[in-house]
Amino acid sequence: MRIVSGIQPTGSLHLGNYLGAIRQWVRMQDALQPGQQALFFIADLHAITVFQEPASLRQATREIAAAMMAAGIDPARAILFNQSQVPEHAELAWVLECIARIGWLNRMTQFKEKSGKDREGASVGLFAYPVLQAADVLLYKATHVPVGDDQKQHLELARDIATKFNTDYGVELFPLPEPLIAAAAPRVRSLRDGAAKMSKSDPSDMSRINLTDTADDIRQKIRKARTDPEPIPQDVKGLEGRPEARNLVEIYATLQDRPVASVLQDYAGQGFGQFKPALAEVIVAALEPINARFRDLLAHPQAIDAALANGAAQARALARETLAEVHAAVGFLK
């Protein structure tokens, strides 16, 4: 078992990243058996598919590393690094770009969303982004990739690329990576719009809970979160067609590791005026310790850089082995 996953440094970490991905990463890391490995990286190569101010990118990379460690990723047990320090990611991506078909990439919904109406004006990197993502996991022969639901399509593409590479070259080089989608929080929604996912790129900070928000920020954001005038229903069926209400109840249930139905039993018949303060306190209780550790870690940026450099060296050792096999399979001279 080899677990691999990544996150983009394009803003601060939010509750969607935490519940959809990082909390699973920490749990999987904590459950690792001898011989199993986990690699978690900050996808800075992916971030520049859309222009990033260099100083902001550097800062965001350190902040995400600190937030990951604060949330429980332990560089002594998992390999934690930033992608650009392992040039093999970009090198394998090139080979895989020669495997992936333009038609496959044309179907990627994230590219359509991110490029919007100006498809011709998007970077080539944004179009090729899912191939780099395939390289990220295939480079380490990942068997399991814990991600939120929004990354499922990219992971399916990675499997298609792996299959075509193995078939074209007549090898069994890449195992097919299995996406692991958090059952409890597959997609945390925006606090302002139940139709949109909670996202780093939403211009409204009120739409998300950042892992670095203060307790007062959290209380205010939950107080102002959009809901409907109906009370909390008796059962899960009663949440149908009520995406904002469902989102808040799901966040509560997931943070407490309880089924949604059991939370509904506690609050059935009450209005959101009563539920929201309780939810805010559940979030504050979960994030406050992370927040405190985050601030301590961020006070020592050299230590963060050193941890990332150390992780990159470990990742490179694994990456070089796969890349040597790829070179041999493709027919590159040694």
Ligand code: TYM
């Ligand atoms: P990114 O940076 O957008 O998000 C990081 C992780 O958080 C999950 N996530 C969510 N889960 C539930 N609800 C939400 N609202 C929510 N928002 C984000 C994402 O699914 C993801 O697991 N392309 C990836 C980064 C990446 C990657 C990889 C992931 C690059 N290479 C290789 C896995 C394997 C991305 O942009 O994630």
